[in-house]
Amino acid sequence: MIDYVLRTSQLTKQYKDQYALDKVDLAIPKGSIYGFIGQNGAGKSTLMRIVSGLSFPTSGSIELFGKNAEKEIVQSRKRMGAIIESPALFPHMTAYENMEVHRLQKGVPGKANIGKILELVGLRETGRKKAGNFSMGMKQRLGLAIALLGDPEFLILDEPTNGLDPMGVVEMRELLKRINRETGLTILISSHILSELHQLATHYGIIHRGKLLEQLTVKELNERCQHYLHIKVNDPDRAAAVIERKLDTTEFEVMSGGVIRLFRYLEHPGKVSSELAAAGLEIEQFMPMGEDLESYFAGRIGGAGHE
Amino acid sequence: MNNLILSEWYKLRKNRSFRSLCLLLIVAAVAYPLFQYYVPPRNGPKITFTGIELFVDAVGINVYFLKITLGVLAGFFISSEYSSGAMKRTASAGSSRMRIYGAKLAVYSFGAVIIALLFPVISVIVGSSLTGFGQLTDVNATEYLFRTLGFTVLFAAAFASIAALLAIAMRDSGKSIGISLVFFLFVDLITKLATPYFPIIKTIYDYSVFNLFMTSIQYRLDSNDDLLLSLTVPVLTFAAFALLGMYAFRRKEIK
Numbered sequence: 001m002i003d004y005v006l007r008t009s010q011l012t013k014q015y016k017d018q019y020a021l022d023k024v025d026l027a028i029p030k031g032s033i034y035g036f037i038g039q040n041g042a043g044k045s046t047l048m049r050i051v052s053g054l055s056f057p058t059s060g061s062i063e064l065f066g067k068n069a070e071k072e073i074v075q076s077r078k079r080m081g082a083i084i085e086s087p088a089l090f091p092h093m094t095a096y097e098n099m100e101v102h103r104l105q106k107g108v109p110g111k112a113n114i115g116k117i118l119e120l121v122g123l124r125e126t127g128r129k130k131a132g133n134f135s136m137g138m139k140q141r142l143g144l145a146i147a148l149l150g151d152p153e154f155l156i157l158d159e160p161t162n163g164l165d166p167m168g169v170v171e172m173r174e175l176l177k178r179i180n181r182e183t184g185l186t187i188l189i190s191s192h193i194l195s196e197l198h199q200l201a202t203h204y205g206i207i208h209r210g211k212l213l214e215q216l217t218v219k220e221l222n223e224r225c226q227h228y229l230h231i232k233v234n235d236p237d238r239a240a241a242v243i244e245r246k247l248d249t250t251e252f253e254v255m256s257g258g259v260i261r262l263f264r265y266l267e268h269p270g271k272v273s274s275e276l277a278a279a280g281l282e283i284e285q286f287m288p289m290g291e292d293l294e295s296y297f298a299g300r301i302g303g304a305g306h307e
Numbered sequence: 308m309n310n311l312i313l314s315e316w317y318k319l320r321k322n323r324s325f326r327s328l329c330l331l332l333i334v335a336a337v338a339y340p341l342f343q344y345y346v347p348p349r350n351g352p353k354i355t356f357t358g359i360e361l362f363v364d365a366v367g368i369n370v371y372f373l374k375i376t377l378g379v380l381a382g383f384f385i386s387s388e389y390s391s392g393a394m395k396r397t398a399s400a401g402s403s404r405m406r407i408y409g410a411k412l413a414v415y416s417f418g419a420v421i422i423a424l425l426f427p428v429i430s431v432i433v434g435s436s437l438t439g440f441g442q443l444t445d446v447n448a449t450e451y452l453f454r455t456l457g458f459t460v461l462f463a464a465a466f467a468s469i470a471a472l473l474a475i476a477m478r479d480s481g482k483s484i485g486i487s488l489v490f491f492l493f494v495d496l497i498t499k500l501a502t503p504y505f506p507i508i509k510t511i512y513d514y515s516v517f518n519l520f521m522t523s524i525q526y527r528l529d530s531n532d533d534l535l536l537s538l539t540v541p542v543l544t545f546a547a548f549a550l551l552g553m554y555a556f557r558r559k560e561i562k
Contacts, residue, residue, distance in 0.1 A: 105311060
């Protein structure tokens with residue numbers, strides 16, 4: 001039986017006549033990295049805020065670490081770390097002092113823990129520099145360090161790569177992967193950089209206008225992302241005829257610009273190129289391609305633009 | 308709860324506005340008697356005062372200091388946590404909203420008490436070291452000193468409880484400071500203006516901490532009723548506003 005860290009049932013949040021969340025049933029398996037995908041205003045932060053206790057649902061319920069009574073949920077949040085919307089720091093305090101506030105608050109024994117975590121996120125040497133003078137990337141890393149205090153079992157990260165430079169994004173991804181691998185920490189993460197999320201998450205949830213459209217594992221996603229051979233030739237109509245006759249398939253699309261997408265023969269591309277060449281066609285481009293998370297997401301939400 | 312209080316106390320100690328207010332009050336409390344002692348008025352005799360006389364002056368001035376500083380501290384200690392986002396961390400760390408508010412109020416009130424005591428206590432120490440402690444004609448000076456300091460603690464905590472509720476309701480340090488200042492500084496005036504139209508307001512005011520604070524610092528309390536009211540009203544005010552604050556914070560959405 002799958003052990004879930006978080007489950008929501010018919011979770012709804014309504015502001016006047018608008019639904020920020022509409023009957024969301026979400027389940028996050030223990031040990032997973034759950035990538036939460038949606039446009040701005042889709043409901044990602046609202047769900048994270050409710051799970052973190054910052055906001056309250058209009059109806060529906062949540063189950064955190066198997067607990068669903070209100071008092072038990074509050075207690076269960078001690079096993080969680082979270083960054084919601086911003087790193088939430090005291091700008092007049094140093095990195096160490098920021099950590100100390102939260103160490104005291106969580107009752108984490110031993111100040112030595114602070115040094116270890118600051119080392120982990122690369123902020124050990126910031127000394128007396130105030131958090132208010134940190135770069136956005138440093139603030140995000142300090143926010144993560146605070147969330148990691150007390151060895152949480154579940155981490156909620158709302159756009160943790162905001163403001164990070166490309167190297168910072170890679171470092172953050174590798175750090176989260178490593179912690180997940182070494183400690184089994186479950187992570188719920190939202191990000192606008194879907195390519196990054198694709199390299200990190202083991203599970204996905206797609207939310208659109210407050211409704212959870214789909215939940216799938218990385219394996220299911222890879223299966224559903226359509227792969228094809230991208231072929232650009234000098235005469236696409238003749239190429240289409242060759243494919244139909246010689247390769248005996250109609251599973252292809254003729255696109256604009258002389259491009260053909262062939263959804264068969266992915267395992268035998270050589271056969272395709274030889275038949276086209278034998279028919280005297282000039283092959284300008286020939287490569288296997290596939291949908292990535294970004295295009296899959298766009299397809300799922302119906303290609304809608306930003307709200 | 309203990310963890311929360313330790314954490315709040317750490318934050319208060321590191322709070323710049325708290326440190327600045329304390330420093331300002333210490334400087335004022337030291338400078339005030341020194342100025343009076345070393346700079347006599349032009350064409351007039353040198354002012355002589357004793358420590359306890361200076362204390363009486365300081366207590367009168369302190370009422371206004373307290374009303375101003377409480378709002379400033381509430382703004383920077385409580386409301387600013389909303390704008391920095393720090394309140395989100397606290398609220399998501401696994402403690403109930405009641406405990407979070409309780410710890411914050413306890414430490415903020417403690418800070419308010421420190422601020423309320425600094426000016427009169429330092430004044431009496433500096434004054435006494437310059438000219439001696441002295442006597443009062445109407446009342447035993449030592450008894451008056453400790454009674455007034457005791458009431459200052461009670462009333463500071465009661466005012467803090469009101470200011471904390473305003474700060475939680477406002478969420479923004481600027482608004483919180485502004486509203487607190489207007490409320491605390493003009494509550495007496497507003498009451499006077501409103502009394503002809505709503506006589507009940509006068510009765511409420513007479514039994515409120517705003518009026519009783521002034522009563523409690525008089526040399527003599529006219530009756531046992533005044534003493535009893537000066538003891539019970541601030542305690543009840545603290546309790547009532549603490550409960551109101553907890554109720555307001557219990558289901559508050561934290562942005």
